[in-house]
Amino acid sequence: MRWFESPNFDFIKAQQKAYFFSGTMIIVSIVGIIVMGLNYGIDFRGGQEFVFEFEEPVDVVEIRTELAGPLGTVPEIKLFGSTREILFRVDSEEDVTATRELILENFAQLYPGNTVTVQKTDLVGPRFAEDLRRGAMYSIIFALAVVFIYIFIRFKGWWFSAGAIAALAHDVLIVLGIFTIMAEIAPFDVSINQALIAAFLTIVGYSLNDTVVVFDRIRENSIIYKTMNFKDMINKSLNDTLSRTVVTSVTTLFVVSVLFIFGGEVLKGFAFALVIGVILGTYSSLFVASALVVELQKRATVKAKTK
Amino acid sequence: MKKQNNGFKIGCIVLFLGLTIYYLFPTIQWNLEQRHMNSMTETERVQYESENMAKLQNLRERSLSLGLDLQGGMYVTLEVGSPQLILELAGDFADEYLEEVIQTARQTSIDNNTDFIDEFVAEFERRDSDAMLSRYYRSDSENITRTSTNSEIASYLRNQQTAAVERAMEIIRSRVDRFGVTEPSILQQGGNRIVVELPGVDDEERVRDLLRGTARLEFRLTPETEEINSTKQQVSEFFSNYEQDEEDESSIKNLLEIFELRGSNEYVFGYAAERDTADVNRILEHEDVQNLIPRNTTLLWGATPFASDNGVDLFELIAVRSQIELTGDVISEARVAFDPTTNAAEVSMTMDSEGARRWARITGANIGRPVAIVLDGHVYSYPTVRSQINNGRSSISGLGGVRAAEDLVNILMSGALPAPLEIIEERTVGASLGEASIRAGLYSIMFGLGVVAIFMIVYYRTGGGIADLALMFNIIFILGILAGFQATLTLPGIAGIVLTIGMAVDANVLIFDRIREELRGGKTLRAAIDNGYANAMSAIIDANVTTFFVAVILYSFGMGPIKGFAVTLMAGIVASLFSAIVITRVIVDYLTREKASAVSFG
Numbered sequence: 019m020r021w022f023e024s025p026n027f028d029f030i031k032a033q034q035k036a037y038f039f040s041g042t043m044i045i046v047s048i049v050g051i052i053v054m055g056l057n058y059g060i061d062f063r064g065g066q067e068f069v070f071e072f073e074e075p076v077d078v079v080e081i082r083t084e085l086a087g088p089l090g091t092v093p094e095i096k097l098f099g100s101t102r103e104i105l106f107r108v109d110s111e112e113d114v115t116a117t118r119e120l121i122l123e124n125f126a127q128l129y130p131g132n133t134v135t136v137q138k139t140d141l142v143g144p145r146f147a148e149d150l151r152r153g154a155m156y157s158i159i160f161a162l163a164v165v166f167i168y169i170f171i172r173f174k175g176w177w178f179s180a181g182a183i184a185a186l187a188h189d190v191l192i193v194l195g196i197f198t199i200m201a202e203i204a205p206f207d208v209s210i211n212q213a214l215i216a217a218f219l220t221i222v223g224y225s226l227n228d229t230v231v232v233f234d235r236i237r238e239n240s241i242i243y244k245t246m247n248f249k250d251m252i253n254k255s256l257n258d259t260l261s262r263t264v265v266t267s268v269t270t271l272f273v274v275s276v277l278f279i280f281g282g283e284v285l286k287g288f289a290f291a292l293v294i295g296v297i298l299g300t301y302s303s304l305f306v307a308s309a310l311v312v313e314l315q316k317r318a319t320v321k322a323k324t325k
Numbered sequence: 326m327k328k329q330n331n332g333f334k335i336g337c338i339v340l341f342l343g344l345t346i347y348y349l350f351p352t353i354q355w356n357l358e359q360r361h362m363n364s365m366t367e368t369e370r371v372q373y374e375s376e377n378m379a380k381l382q383n384l385r386e387r388s389l390s391l392g393l394d395l396q397g398g399m400y401v402t403l404e405v406g407s408p409q410l411i412l413e414l415a416g417d418f419a420d421e422y423l424e425e426v427i428q429t430a431r432q433t434s435i436d437n438n439t440d441f442i443d444e445f446v447a448e449f450e451r452r453d454s455d456a457m458l459s460r461y462y463r464s465d466s467e468n469i470t471r472t473s474t475n476s477e478i479a480s481y482l483r484n485q486q487t488a489a490v491e492r493a494m495e496i497i498r499s500r501v502d503r504f505g506v507t508e509p510s511i512l513q514q515g516g517n518r519i520v521v522e523l524p525g526v527d528d529e530e531r532v533r534d535l536l537r538g539t540a541r542l543e544f545r546l547t548p549e550t551e552e553i554n555s556t557k558q559q560v561s562e563f564f565s566n567y568e569q570d571e572e573d574e575s576s577i578k579n580l581l582e583i584f585e586l587r588g589s590n591e592y593v594f595g596y597a598a599e600r601d602t603a604d605v606n607r608i609l610e611h612e613d614v615q616n617l618i619p620r621n622t623t624l625l626w627g628a629t630p631f632a633s634d635n636g637v638d639l640f641e642l643i644a645v646r647s648q649i650e651l652t653g654d655v656i657s658e659a660r661v662a663f664d665p666t667t668n669a670a671e672v673s674m675t676m677d678s679e680g681a682r683r684w685a686r687i688t689g690a691n692i693g694r695p696v697a698i699v700l701d702g703h704v705y706s707y708p709t710v711r712s713q714i715n716n717g718r719s720s721i722s723g724l725g726g727v728r729a730a731e732d733l734v735n736i737l738m739s740g741a742l743p744a745p746l747e748i749i750e751e752r753t754v755g756a757s758l759g760e761a762s763i764r765a766g767l768y769s770i771m772f773g774l775g776v777v778a779i780f781m782i783v784y785y786r787t788g789g790g791i792a793d794l795a796l797m798f799n800i801i802f803i804l805g806i807l808a809g810f811q812a813t814l815t816l817p818g819i820a821g822i823v824l825t826i827g828m829a830v831d832a833n834v835l836i837f838d839r840i841r842e843e844l845r846g847g848k849t850l851r852a853a854i855d856n857g858y859a860n861a862m863s864a865i866i867d868a869n870v871t872t873f874f875v876a877v878i879l880y881s882f883g884m885g886p887i888k889g890f891a892v893t894l895m896a897g898i899v900a901s902l903f904s905a906i907v908i909t910r911v912i913v914d915y916l917t918r919e920k921a922s923a924v925s926f927g
Binding site for chain 1: 394402404435438529530533747748749750751752753754755757758761762764765766768769772773776777780781783784816817820823824826827828830831834835838841842845860863864867868869870871872874875876878879881882883884886887890891894927
């Protein structure tokens with residue numbers, strides 16, 4: 019079987035459409051994040067989180083309204099896999115055991131005879147959450163910086179670095195935007211936590227993988243076709259590597275979808291981020307990174323000439 | 326030349342496979358043993374376990390361990406309270422001024438995320454640039470004199486902090502060992518944090534008390550009864566005409582509304598319902614009320630309720646002297662005992678010779694009067710001294726049961742923590758959720774592998790089959806690397822393996838596509854293969870090096886299970902590079918030499 023045997027798409031020409039699409043997505047993401055605020059999970063916000071498993075299905079809305087009184091604050095409740103399991107998050111100054119006992123007492127009153135077991139208890143102090151948040155931010159910034167430097171050294175042109183970083187930032191920002199906008203409607207936990215940061219860095223790694231393979235081909239072609247103009251050469255390189263890009267995207271998309279479907283409730287949000295990330299990563303290495311490299315390189319040479 | 330080269334490659338493959346099997350062998354054995362043991366009856370198993378203790382222990386330690394998110398258990402991050410430690414190091418020199426400086430520095434260090442000791446010294450010097458810290462920290466044994474500079478003292482404080490964290494870790498280790506957890510892990514994280522992992526533990530409350538318990542044991546005398554009575558009198562008079570100023574937020578409630586100024590005996594200052602104790606404390610801390618209470622009297626709550634009123638527990642506030650006569654440092658041995666008359670569990674303690682001497686002096690001088698036994702700020706009992714005690718014996722009664730007594734013995738015997746520990750993170754995973762996660766992880770690996778394998782064969786034919794074979798090796802290698810480095814397999818770690826399955830074929834995809842291209846260019850199969858491998862190499866290296874960097878960064882910033890993900894990602898990159906480049910090459914070369922017609926890249 020062969021896909022894209024000798025393709026000849028004009029990727030750089032599609033640039034206009036790609037800029038429009040990416041621009042819209044980025045604006046929607048940024049507006050979403052500003053309006054709705056980042057939906058931090060327990061890792062980055064602190065608080066207490068439990069997973070309860072009931073014997074019989076329960077009603078999330080009912081629990082939320084019934085427990086707001088006793089807890090003194092409205093808890094965040096989501097179904098966790100089945101209608102018998104719930105994820106329960108609450109900001110409480112109380113001791114975590116005391117909170118849990120209070121919740122369990124109220125469950126017993128609300129659903130007599132429906133036995134509850136505690137599957138998971140998480141407590142993160144506010145100051146520790148701040149540390150985790152800082153660590154996450156540093157790791158993303160640090161990762162992007164290292165990528166910038168490595169590509170700069172290997173491909174000898176800051177426009178390669180800038181194109182790659184812009185594509186990565188594009189991917190992460192849009193995933194973040196989608197997660198923020200989905201906060202209320204997603205049927206699984208899409209809060210921003212440590213696992214999601216791991217997903218971001220994986221997306222960074224994956225998307226970079228794609229981008230680097232294209233850049234590598236550009237480097238190779240620029241030696242073979244010395245006279246070809248930069249834009250055409252990039253287009254040729256994208257076409258040369260297209261089959262590989264698509265095949266790898268397909269296999270990776272297979273496994274992250276498997277993870278999303280079979281990986282269990284704990285990994286749902288993480289796997290979902292990867293699914294979006296792989297799609298976006300493939301798109302951005304084909305349409306965003308290289309187009310930007312052409313643009314930046316053009317400007318850089320124009321500047322050099324006018325000097 | 327070519328042949329020799331492959332000989333070296335085959336040697337490498339055999340070596341790595343050998344190493345992998347060597348490292349994974351205990352894991353396989355351990356799983357077989359567990360299966361074997363699960364098929365036995367309870368009594369058989371206990372006997373089998375005791376007979377093969379050393380062997381089983383050894384196997385368990387060397388096998389690939391599962392993270393807490395997979396096997397269930399408790400994960401706690403503790404922070405050593407530096408401000409309290411710095412205050413305590415000042416000992417008797419500590420005063421209100423120092424407390425103020427510490428409070429301010431604590432706040433600044435939280436706000437700006439800076440080092441507390443730096444902020445402390447800076448704040449101290451900011452208030453008075455000529456002031457010397459040696460005023461508070463001079464000590465002959467530490468060689469700190471009046472003339473020691475502030476920076477010398479800062480480094481002394483820093484050393485003390487390091488020592489305190491180390492000591493706290495030792496104490497926690499000893500407590501956890503006595504508690505009896507299999508394979509606990511206690512690690513330092515950063516400057517003043519300790520991460521404790523306790524697999525299979527779900528009794529959070531007990532563990533929390535055990536980890537945090539400072540077990541500050543104090544023996545204190547009580548004031549004269551006349552003195553207590555006259556204080557009660559004054560407090561009663563103060564509040565009888567008192568009315569709370571509702572406008573003023575700092576204004577306190579009337580104590581008499583929630584507090585009875587009488588009790589079961591003359592040493593009791595009064596009592597209150599459990600829910601009101603915090604309010605009572607707040608009222609008593611108020612300046613106006615503090616002025617009514619003699620300086621050398623401290624009011625402490627009893628540890629257990631003395632009575633209950635319609636199901637509401639009532640606690641007594643007991644008057645004791647502020648001065649501490651003797652502390653828990655002198656305890657050399659503690660054990661659980663039972664009260665001969667009530668049969669209630671208590672802790673019986675023996676003091677060292679110095680403690681026994683002082684204890685004899687204290688009891689001798691106070692015959693007929695009570696001595697309060699105070700643990701972590703609560704009065705457990707205040708028995709009346711009947712005669713001088715010369716053998717250094719004493720006991721703590723009023724405990725919540727045998728288990729509470731056992732835990733207290735554990736804490737007393739492990740030694741007192743140098744500074745209070747705060748739990749800043751706590752995660753507990755139930756065993757059944759862990760099992761569900763393992764199942765989900767295994768399904769994902771199997772499905773992921775199946776789908777990718779089929780796709781590769783369909784798309785690349787023989788090449789795909791070879792890549793699939795390499796993929797199998799790849800997964801075995803990853804597990805081997807994890808076992809070899811004694812890493813822990815977590816749920817995100819499994820996700821990392823699944824992800825690696827998808828991405829590991831990338832190197833082969835790059836190579837095979839290159840081979841197809843070369844074939845299209847009219848090259849012979851052999852030449853196309855040689856060129857394909859050679860030309861794909863730089864792209865493979867660049868792509869994997871950058872991803873590896875990202876994994877390293879994730880490892881250094883991530884915590885807990887996320888570290889597990891980063892580790893499998895790194896292991897996955899190394900393993901997939903090896904299997905995709907070396908293993909497939911050997912197989913491809915062998916096949917093209919033996920039966921070239923059978924090799925197809927689709």
